[in-house]
Amino acid sequence: xxxxxxxxxxxxxxxxxxxxxxxxxxxxxxxxxxxxxxxxxxxxxxxxxxxxxxxxxxxxxxxxxxxxxxxxxxxxxxxxxxxxxxxxxxxxxxxxxxxxxxxxxxxxxxxxxxxxxxxxxxxxxxxxxxxxxxxxxxxxxxxxxxxxxxxxxxxxxxxxxxxxxxxxxxxxxxxxxxxxxxxxxxxxxx
Amino acid sequence: xxxxxxxxxxxxxxxxxxxxxxxxxxxxxxxxxxxxxxxxxxxxxxxxxxxxxxxxxxxxxxxxxxxxxxxxxxxxxxxxxxxxxxxxxxxxxxxxxxxxxxxxxxxxxxxxxxxxxxxxxxxxxxxxxxxxxxxxxxxxxxxxxxxxxxxxxxxxxxxxxxxxxxxxxxxxxxxxxxxxxxxxxxxxxx
Numbered sequence: 240x241x242x243x244x245x246x247x248x249x250x251x252x253x254x255x256x257x258x259x260x261x262x263x264x265x266x267x268x269x270x271x272x273x274x275x276x277x278x279x280x281x282x283x284x285x286x287x288x289x290x291x292x293x294x295x296x297x298x299x300x301x302x303x304x305x306x307x308x309x310x311x312x313x314x315x316x317x318x319x320x321x322x323x324x325x326x327x328x329x330x331x332x333x334x335x336x337x338x339x340x341x342x343x344x345x346x347x348x349x350x351x352x353x354x355x356x357x358x359x360x361x362x363x364x365x366x367x368x369x370x371x372x373x374x375x376x377x378x379x380x381x382x383x384x385x386x387x388x389x390x391x392x393x394x395x396x397x398x399x400x401x402x403x404x405x406x407x408x409x410x411x412x413x414x415x416x417x418x419x420x421x422x423x424x425x426x427x428x429x
Numbered sequence: 430x431x432x433x434x435x436x437x438x439x440x441x442x443x444x445x446x447x448x449x450x451x452x453x454x455x456x457x458x459x460x461x462x463x464x465x466x467x468x469x470x471x472x473x474x475x476x477x478x479x480x481x482x483x484x485x486x487x488x489x490x491x492x493x494x495x496x497x498x499x500x501x502x503x504x505x506x507x508x509x510x511x512x513x514x515x516x517x518x519x520x521x522x523x524x525x526x527x528x529x530x531x532x533x534x535x536x537x538x539x540x541x542x543x544x545x546x547x548x549x550x551x552x553x554x555x556x557x558x559x560x561x562x563x564x565x566x567x568x569x570x571x572x573x574x575x576x577x578x579x580x581x582x583x584x585x586x587x588x589x590x591x592x593x594x595x596x597x598x599x600x601x602x603x604x605x606x607x608x609x610x611x612x613x614x615x616x617x618x619x
Contacts, residue, residue, distance in 0.1 A: 274463055277575035284574035285582075310572055339603055339610040344590050370608050380591035381603040382500055384474035385467035388581035391574075392475075392590070395582050400534050401570035413529055413571040418560050420529040 256398050257356045260329075261290040261390055264322045264369065265362030268296040277387050278360070279303050283314040285394035286401060287358070290314075293322040311409025323372065331355025332374040336389040337365065340376030343393065350375065351397055358393055360386035446588050447546045450519075451580055452481040454512045454559065455552030462489060467577050468550070469493050473504040475584035475591060477548070480504075483512040501599025513562065521545025522564040526579040527555065530566030533583065540565065541587055548583055550576035 261282040266275050275292070276299060282290045283303070292299065295318030303316045319325050326333050332353045334346075350356055361369060370376055379389040405412045405425070414421040451472040456465050465482070466489060472480045473493070482489065485508030493506045509515055516523055522543045524536075540546055551559060560566055569579040595602045595615070604611040 271463075273461075274467065277464065277467075277577060280572075280574045281578035284570045284572040285578065306573060337610075339606060339612075341605050341607055342590070342592055344592065367609075370610075376607060378593070378603070378605055380474045381593045381605060382470075382474040382591065382596075383496060384470045385577050385581070387467060387575050387577040388471035388475065391578035391582050392585050395585070396590075400532070400582070400586075401572065402532055402534065403568070403571045406572075413568070415531050415568055415571060416529060417531055417566060419557075420527075420560075422529075 257331075257351065257353050259287050259356045259358060259394060259397060261287045262293070262319070262322060262325055262357055262359045263290060263362075263386070264293050264359060264366065265364060266292055266294060266296060267362065268294070268299070271362065272296070272299060274387070275299060276302065278390060279316050280306075281387050281391040282394070283307070283312065284401060285391050286398040287390075287394060288314065289317055291317045291319045291322070291325050293319040295319065309410050311406030313407070323368065326357070326359065326369070326372045329355070329357045331357060333357045333359060333372065334393070335359045335369050335373035335376045336379060336386065336393060337361070337370075337376055338378050338381050338383060340378040342381075343377050343379045343396065346375050346377050347396055356397070358390055360390060447541065447543050449477050449546045449548060449584060449587060450479055450481065451477045452483070452509070452512060452515055452547055452549045453552075453576070454483050454549060454556065455554060456482055456484060456486060457552060458484070458486045458489070461552065462486070464577070465489060466492065468580060469506050470496075471577050471581040472584070473497070473502065475581050476588040477580075477584060478504065479507055481507045481509045481512070481515050483509040485509065499600050501596030503597070513558065516547070516549065516559070516562045519545075519547045521547060523547045523549060523562065524583070525549045525559050525563035525566045526569055526576065526583060527551070527560075527566055528568050528571050528573060530568040532571075533567050533569045533586065536565050536567050537586055546587070548580055550580060
């Protein structure tokens with residue numbers, strides 16, 4: 240059984256890994272709820288600290304908050320009224336993920352050494368200013384794909400594959416199995 | 430400029446890489462169109478040969494076909510009436526991606542040596558038979574996340590990061606840039 244105190248174990252990649260945050264620009268609450276939920280879940284599962292969401296979507300933030308209460312950790316979806324302010328005031332490098340950008344393989348050695356990174360993904364229409372405001376415009380491949388895939392692969396390349404283990408405060412944890420499902424509830428009192 | 434004949438360049442990972450196919454089980458055409466579209470796009474962008482889709486969704490297959498006509502390559506979304514037949518008759522290893530499975534880091538050395546792999550992802554409700562029929566049940570992390578992320582990260586770990594380059598038959602190709610967008614149309618005749 241996992242110990243419940245050490246956080247998720249990871250395949251080691253380097254001695255120091257950056258703190259990574261995600262910013263989703265151009266969310267459409269009526270149209271994108273499931274897609275942006277998947278983006279938030281992937282950001283959380285692959286080790287981002289939190290996700291800034293523009294425009295805000297209180298329902299989505301509440302759903303992710305409820306999930307993090309069950310599964311542990313401190314990840315949350317932070318509502319953002321003005322995305323440019325987040326980009327401009329972020330203390331670290333801003334990495335805009337876009338299929339038009341420079342290959343991730345080329346940029347990775349540079350950004351992996353940074354202390355703090357903000358990965359920015361747009362929706363269907365990306366504000367042109369984003370290309371100019373970003374420290375790097377980076378393509379995770381150069382074919383149309385998905386912001387969920389782009390964020391997950393970038394996080395995995397920066398932080399390694401998340402392993403099994405309990406996040407702080409979790410009420411439940413998965414015990415990996417070759418067949419079937421095993422979920423252990425933590426600290427239940429009679 | 431890319432040559433238009435060699436296919437997408439990849440970060441080399443090993444001398445031989447498997448041919449990878451994706452099977453999406455439990456798609457809900459009315460509810461999941463955008464999510465399954467993102468799944469198909471990620472599968473294509475990260476090097477899968479094709480995606481089997483159950484139940485069939487002709488609109489989605491047509492949209493991906495139209496996209497592949499513009500961007501090149503032979504990826505397609507293949508409609509599937511009976512997913513068990515696909516799993517049972519697949520000539521290769523069947524890898525069911527589920528957060529309940531064995532850690533990807535542990536299974537990767539085994540599956541990377543296979544000639545052909547079928548990555549299977551379920552929707553909200555995964556048929557229990559899938560756990561039994563799969564060669565491997567594999568967790569890409571063990572937190573709730575996204576089938577789009579799971580497929581993209583697994584493909585990236587198996588095949589490497591896709592680089593810039595033109596896929597066979599493409600009508601347009603992206604030329605990576607540090608700022609802004611550059612798309613080149615191929616072989617336009619007056």
